[in-house]
Amino acid sequence: MGRTSDANERLMDAALDLIWEESYGAVTIDDICKRADVKKGSFYYFFSSKSELAIAALERMWNEESKPKMDSLFSASVDPLTRITSYLAHMAEMQREIHQKHGKVLGCPVASVGSETCACSEESAIGNKMREMFLRKRRYYESAIRDAIAEGSIEAGDPAEKAGALNGLIEGTLTQARILNDPAILKALPDLALRILGAKQNAPAKS
Numbered sequence: 001m002g003r004t005s006d007a008n009e010r011l012m013d014a015a016l017d018l019i020w021e022e023s024y025g026a027v028t029i030d031d032i033c034k035r036a037d038v039k040k041g042s043f044y045y046f047f048s049s050k051s052e053l054a055i056a057a058l059e060r061m062w063n064e065e066s067k068p069k070m071d072s073l074f075s076a077s078v079d080p081l082t083r084i085t086s087y088l089a090h091m092a093e094m095q096r097e098i099h100q101k102h103g104k105v106l107g108c109p110v111a112s113v114g115s116e117t118c119a120c121s122e123e124s125a126i127g128n129k130m131r132e133m134f135l136r137k138r139r140y141y142e143s144a145i146r147d148a149i150a151e152g153s154i155e156a157g158d159p160a161e162k163a164g165a166l167n168g169l170i171e172g173t174l175t176q177a178r179i180l181n182d183p184a185i186l187k188a189l190p191d192l193a194l195r196i197l198g199a200k201q202n203a204p205a206k207s
Helices: 007-021 029-036 040-046 050-073 080-102 109-117 121-151 159-180 183-197
Strands: none
Touching: 007 029, 007 040, 007 050, 007 109, 029 040, 029 050, 050 080, 050 109, 050 121, 080 121, 080 159, 080 183, 109 121, 109 159, 121 159, 159 183
16 A cells, blocks of 8 residues: 555554553554554654554544533533543443454553553653653542532542542552453442542532
């Protein structure tokens, strides 16, 4: 195949799918080119390395899918705790659908790639990008938590610390669901999040 206008997009789609379905380290440029139906020479026309492609693919996923969804679910017009519980319910449903399609829970691609690359000096560029992307969602959590503290729906405390605890709960539960290949584990996340945040009894449990 030649350098058609959509080859770079097909490469990004293929890279994201393969890395999410398998792992960053296990996927090769040859694998990506085969999935995308793009010649290897065309790959290097668009990207200098697998890490550059992975960064571009994950950034595109954030801009086109993740950020619009986060902006909607975490809108300031929505009750602060409902922002969090609705997001967690959405995430659980998404992983359930992924499990139906692929036969396995895939978890969070950013966390998966980040856990593989952040300690590797040879992958410093992608490691730095994964840290940056990992923190983006935490800022949404922190904003909702700050608003919830201000309105008195959760116990007072450091919003950043609470956001870190919530993030740990989310990623830890996603990891359990992936290891056990059981998306049902994620159903408990909204209620667990309210408990870990110290929600008052009259706080909303779901949207």
